[in-house]
Amino acid sequence: MWGLSLAPYLILLPVITAFNGIRWGLGSFAFSVALGAAARFFALGVAPALPGLGSASLMLLSAAAALGIAFTRDRMTLFRGSVLERLRGAVHKAVEMRKQNEVLEKVNRVLEGRVSSQKDSITILHDQVKKLASLNLDQALETVLETVALFTEMSSGSIWRLDGAGTRLVPAATYGWAEGARRDVTLDPETSVEGYVFRNRKPFSVRMLLDNSEFDRFSDNRSIITMPIVIGSKSWGVIDIEDLPFERYSQYSETILAILLSLAEPYLRQITEYETLNSLSEVDPDTGYPLFSIFHRTISADLERISHEPGFVSLVILEISNFEELLASWSKERLKRMLFSLKDDIDRVKKMKSKAFHFKEDSQLVLIIYDLDHDGTSFFCLDLLSMFSEYQFAIDGTSMPVELIVGFSTSAQAVAGADGMITAAEYLLSVQRI
Amino acid sequence: MxxxxxxxxxxxxxxxxxxxxxxxxxxxxxxxxxxxxxxxxxxHPILEEPWDVREIDRLLAKSDLDADTAALLMTVFGRMVKSKDKELALFAAESVNALERRFVERVQALRKKLDSDRSAPPRRAVIAEYRTLARLFSSFPVLGSFYLDEARRFFVDNRRILVDPDLDIAVYLEILMDRREFELAAKVSRAALDRWPENRRLRLAAAKLAFARKRIREVIGNLERLGGPAAGSPDSFDEPQLFWTRGACRE
Known part of the structure; x- marks a missing residue:
């Protein structure tokens, strides 16, 4: 009967092992057997007999099951430990990555802000320089001051040039001048810093007051930095930085100003030349644009100039081929004005400034364009033809289609002088008329 | 590849x-x-033309827009309102209003807290916001001066609380300089330096004031007395100090 009475205890061994391990299983088994034997002894008064062979095999089976369970349990514990370790590592890494990501995002935001709010980049300088090519002096001078303000943080400045009589310096453009503030609007070239810079073509910086007594005689204290604007080796005017943040006053700002003026010089030269031509009063009374004689002189002077320095000059003749037909509807003066209005459209669309003149006929206008080679000029003309392919003049509710033909030539071609270029361009026009 | x-x-x-x-x-x-x-x-830098309106709009929508970017946006809007494109000009005009409203609301929110808080930091924040507004409207002199005057008035009203030479008096001096009240600024600067002669920020403000008045020897004098920064806390005054006092300005 021992064998049967031992069976519950033998079941206990693998069950406890499964839940709490082999030590707990054996302990529970031994404790329960001892407890059962003691109970039997006290209840019956006889010592329990040793188990028989049948019980021994049951015990072996139970021990084997308990050992198997214990082994599996240990493996599972180890596996769970390693998985937990990996999970812990992954969580730690994820937290670390999240922190890094937060920091990098902040850095990225700062860098992005720094780039997007960049005021003194090369691209912005390029944009500003492109604006100079306007043939409009006021606009160009305004752009010069604006560019200086962008690159030096100047808050107030001006450009001065001689007045018509050539006796006083007057402001040609201003930046940041407060309305209503009292200022000198004419300066004596003999007794002002601006006059000194203009006459001597030497820059002035306020720090020169420390060592140079030659500035003591100038009473005004308007300038922080003043530089001459030299066009074609002649003094044309001066630029004056009147107000600058203290931290920005350095040799760097002076150098930047000199660089900006040097970049502006070729554009200012073109504008002043164009202004001079216009002031010769050889202009068409209807359009206000210079006549063919001025065109001829200009192109000749340009060809002479580019023989000494790199660059190209091109001429583009635009002709309205149905001009006679349009004359039936509108007056010649009106048509001439409408023809020259095309120049504004070209400037706006091409973002490339050109000088416009009257050519030999009323139906023709000629443009002088700089620094385009032969291919560049061809593409420019093709663009013009596509721009005006379906163009119509519209006056007082009546619109008429305009037929444009274009002839061009460039100094890049092997043609001799201004007359050679004009002949080459006229030849192209004549081919299109056929 | x-x-x-x-x-x-x-x-x-x-x-x-x-x-x-x-x-x-x-x-x-x-x-x-x-x-x-x-x-x-x-x-695309926001100043660069053609303007990237989408990028400008995105920056404008940022709730934590910093003063530098806001000032730059105002520069862009100042140009944009002159644009021949009416839609663009309208966008710029509306954006200027939105930007101003946003910064004014910040001031109002800060001022609401002042009754319950008698400390200096929120008052400094109000002054800083007024100065930011003045900076935003630097190309609109009337508005710029108005906000500088507000900052100045606010400082005067709270001068018993705002007594720190670095954080308050130097800032007040800068406001006076921005307002081009040079005589008053000189008076305040002298009095402050009599009381705190070793203060670097006040000394630099005095140099700035001398520079604004084109008194070059005074600039150098102040920067020579500026001394070095406290150990372990370098500041941004070194560059101008070196330029003016180590002979570079005489080259």
Missing amino acids: RDFRTLLHSKTGFIPKTEAQALRGYSEGILSPEYYIYLAVNI
């Missing part, structure tokens, strides 16, 4: 416009990482 077109191909047709969108697209697995890199390194 994959070409540019392949790298920037979007399988789903989603074309990100901003860096953040590209990054999101990449983390969702619908865009290649190159898309993000391409957008991240191709940032």
Whole structure:
């Protein structure tokens, strides 16, 4: 009967092992057997007999099951430990990555802000320089001051040039001048810093007051930095930085100003030349644009100039081929004005400034364009033809289609002088008329 | 090697416009990482024409817009309002109003807290916001002066609380200089330096004031007395100090 009475205890061994391990299983088994034997002894008064062979095999089976369970349990514990370790590592890494990501995002935001709010980049300088090519002096001078303000943080400045009589310096453009503030609007070239810079073509910086007594005689204290604007080796005017943040006053700002003026010089030269031509009063009374004689002189002077320095000059003749037909509807003066209005459209669309003149006929206008080679000029003309392919003049509710033909030539071609270029361009026009 | 077109191909047709969108697209697995890199390194400066209105709009929508970017946006809007494109000019005008309203609301929110808080920091914040507004409107002199006057008046009303030479008196001096009240600024500067002769910020403010008045010897005198920064706390005054006192200004 021992064998049967031992069976519950033998079941206990693998069950406890499964839940709490082999030590707990054996302990529970031994404790329960001892407890059962003691109970039997006290209840019956006889010592329990040793188990028989049948019980021994049951015990072996139970021990084997308990050992198997214990082994599996240990493996599972180890596996769970390693998985937990990996999970812990992954969580730690994820937290670390999240922190890094937060920091990098902040850095990225700062860098992005720094780039997007960049005021003194090369691209912005390029944009500003492109604006100079306007043939409009006021606009160009305004752009010069604006560019200086962008690159030096100047808050107030001006450009001065001689007045018509050539006796006083007057402001040609201003930046940041407060309305209503009292200022000198004419300066004596003999007794002002601006006059000194203009006459001597030497820059002035306020720090020169420390060592140079030659500035003591100038009473005004308007300038922080003043530089001459030299066009074609002649003094044309001066630029004056009147107000600058203290931290920005350095040799760097002076150098930047000199660089900006040097970049502006070729554009200012073109504008002043164009202004001079216009002031010769050889202009068409209807359009206000210079006549063919001025065109001829200009192109000749340009060809002479580019023989000494790199660059190209091109001429583009635009002709309205149905001009006679349009004359039936509108007056010649009106048509001439409408023809020259095309120049504004070209400037706006091409973002490339050109000088416009009257050519030999009323139906023709000629443009002088700089620094385009032969291919560049061809593409420019093709663009013009596509721009005006379906163009119509519209006056007082009546619109008429305009037929444009274009002839061009460039100094890049092997043609001799201004007359050679004009002949080459006229030849192209004549081919299109056929 | 994959070409540019392949790298920037979007399988789903989603074309990100901003860096953040590209990054999101990449983390969702619908865009290649190159898309993000391409957008991240191709940032269009907001001053550059033609203006990137979408980028300007995005910056404007930022709740934590800093004063530098706001000032730059105002520069752009100042040009944009003169544009021949009426839609663009209208956008600029509306944006100027929105920007001003936002900064004014910040001042109002800060001022509301002042009754319950008698300490200096919120008052300094109010002055800083007024100065930011003045800076935003630097190209509109009337408005710029108005906000500087507000900052000055606010300082005077709270001068018993705002007594720190670095954080308050030097700032007041800068306001006076921005307002071009040079005589008053000189008086305040002298009195402050009598009381705190070793204060670097006050000394630098005195140098700035002398520079604004084109008194070059005074600039050098003040910078020579500026001394060095406290150990372990370098400041940004070194560069002008070196320029003016080590002989570079005489070259």
